[in-house]
Amino acid sequence: MSSGGTGDGVYDFCVLGGGIVGVATAHRMLTKFPGASLALVEKESALAAHQTGHNSGVIHSGIYYPPDSLKARLCRAGAAWNKEFAAANDIPFRECGKLLVATDSAELARMRDLYERSITNGVDVEAIDAAELARREPRITGVGALFVPSTGIIDYPKVATALADQVVAMGGRVLLDTPIEAIGETDATVTISGPATSITTRTLVVCAGLQADRMARKAGIRTDFRIVPFRGEYYRLPAARADLVRTLIYPVPDPALPFLGVHLSPTIDGELTVGPNAVLGLAREGYAKGSVSARDAVDVLGFPGFHRVARAHVRTGARELRNSLFKRGYLAECRKYCPELTVADLLPHRAGIRAQAVLRDGSLVHDFLIERTPRSIHVLNAPSPAATSAMPIAEYLVDQL
Ligand SMILES: Cc1cc2nc3c(=O)[nH]c(=O)nc-3n(C[C@H](O)[C@H](O)[C@H](O)COP(=O)(O)OP(=O)(O)OC[C@H]3O[C@@H](n4cnc5c(N)ncnc54)[C@H](O)[C@@H]3O)c2cc1C
Numbered sequence: 001m002s003s004g005g006t007g008d009g010v011y012d013f014c015v016l017g018g019g020i021v022g023v024a025t026a027h028r029m030l031t032k033f034p035g036a037s038l039a040l041v042e043k044e045s046a047l048a049a050h051q052t053g054h055n056s057g058v059i060h061s062g063i064y065y066p067p068d069s070l071k072a073r074l075c076r077a078g079a080a081w082n083k084e085f086a087a088a089n090d091i092p093f094r095e096c097g098k099l100l101v102a103t104d105s106a107e108l109a110r111m112r113d114l115y116e117r118s119i120t121n122g123v124d125v126e127a128i129d130a131a132e133l134a135r136r137e138p139r140i141t142g143v144g145a146l147f148v149p150s151t152g153i154i155d156y157p158k159v160a161t162a163l164a165d166q167v168v169a170m171g172g173r174v175l176l177d178t179p180i181e182a183i184g185e186t187d188a189t190v191t192i193s194g195p196a197t198s199i200t201t202r203t204l205v206v207c208a209g210l211q212a213d214r215m216a217r218k219a220g221i222r223t224d225f226r227i228v229p230f231r232g233e234y235y236r237l238p239a240a241r242a243d244l245v246r247t248l249i250y251p252v253p254d255p256a257l258p259f260l261g262v263h264l265s266p267t268i269d270g271e272l273t274v275g276p277n278a279v280l281g282l283a284r285e286g287y288a289k290g291s292v293s294a295r296d297a298v299d300v301l302g303f304p305g306f307h308r309v310a311r312a313h314v315r316t317g318a319r320e321l322r323n324s325l326f327k328r329g330y331l332a333e334c335r336k337y338c339p340e341l342t343v344a345d346l347l348p349h350r351a352g353i354r355a356q357a358v359l360r361d362g363s364l365v366h367d368f369l370i371e372r373t374p375r376s377i378h379v380l381n382a383p384s385p386a387a388t389s390a391m392p393i394a395e396y397l398v399d400q401l
Helices: 020-032 070-088 105-120 130-136 156-169 209-218 294-301 304-312 314-325 327-335 390-399
Strands: 010-016 038-041 098-102 126-129 144-148 152-154 173-175 182-185 190-194 197-206 225-236 248-251 263-266 272-275 347-359 369-373 376-381
Touching: 010 020, 010 190, 020 038, 020 156, 020 197, 020 390, 038 156, 038 197, 070 152, 070 156, 070 390, 098 105, 098 130, 105 126, 105 144, 126 130, 130 144, 152 156, 156 173, 182 197, 182 209, 197 209, 209 225, 209 347, 209 376, 225 294, 225 304, 304 314, 304 347, 314 327, 347 376, 376 390
Parallel strands: 010 038, 010 197, 038 173, 098 248, 197 376
Antiparallel strands: 098 144, 126 144, 182 190, 190 197, 225 272, 225 347, 248 263, 263 272, 369 376
């Protein structure tokens, strides 16, 4: 995209990964160190080609996460940052608010816990009863709900592109179509190389999303985790249904799982989507249903942590798989809170694939996970809400340099 040079052929900074976390990191580096030389390196022919371009587009508020977690802190700051950045750069966004709908007494109890957590996390939230829910969203049913007014919607690839344009304007280089296959570090520099490139830098930050564990191993970081790809399949509702709801409608999540459940999401482009589910993927970057990559499948199935996690969540896993294979099961999840939906309402839509770090002992890494070597920082786990939190994550990383 551009060519800012280096004096001695060595960049001050290099960022590997052109998703929103990588682009935000490059932006933050040049903002904090104006005049530094920087290369942002991405293997695809466009930025935001993976998780950043295949998500729900929700600006999360930060209600779910343990108060002492990085997620809680960085998500709140990120929500505010996105709205300000979008307003300043003519990127459409809407603070449409979100309703978390409880559909039975067990969910109502979990909803009350979430209410307490929201207050602890400093996020404005309102508990409403079934009658008030029916007044606000007449097509949605539940025994109670939480309303989070600050939740919004945005197009994250647009945010990433605007950030990248500013990186270029600040003198950074954005190198697309540049896959990296090796990382070598000395006392003074790090060199990353691929089939057609070799780039040397004094400081490297790796934000490789679905490839984070592989990049870490190439850098010699001892990893006791593996990235397990979880597919998130969406449907789109017919245009005639686009005004079904005004706010985002979420179920009350199971706190044992890292995923938030199938939700109804108005998009910033005026569509209404439903999803995503969470099924094991056998290809980290294969978006078509049934995609299998031998290398990715061996990586997951040969990892003891995966078998432990599969055993611990066998019922949830089976349900998710059934709902992925049979539309009626998927529909049943949505009808818990929106009973009028029918199979005919679920039109095909794209899938996303989440990079979820799983430890060898079978536990899922819930928080953002960051490791460093003397000359590099690796973002190892940046699941949702990392799109919302990208700039505060970037500030956190750059503060460590
Ligand atoms: C289905 C789904 C729904 C989600 N919904 C939301 C939401 O509503 N709100 C929210 O805040 N978050 C959401 N998320 C999470 C969010 O999308 C991610 O946390 C975020 O996009 C992570 O950004 P990233 O830059 O770390 O990763 P990515 O966007 O995956 O970027 C990593 C980049 O690194 C590049 N790369 C990898 N290896 C190499 C290599 N060897 N050489 C060169 N380049 C390489 C990849 O090509 C890729 O472009 C969702 C995620 C999914 C999958």
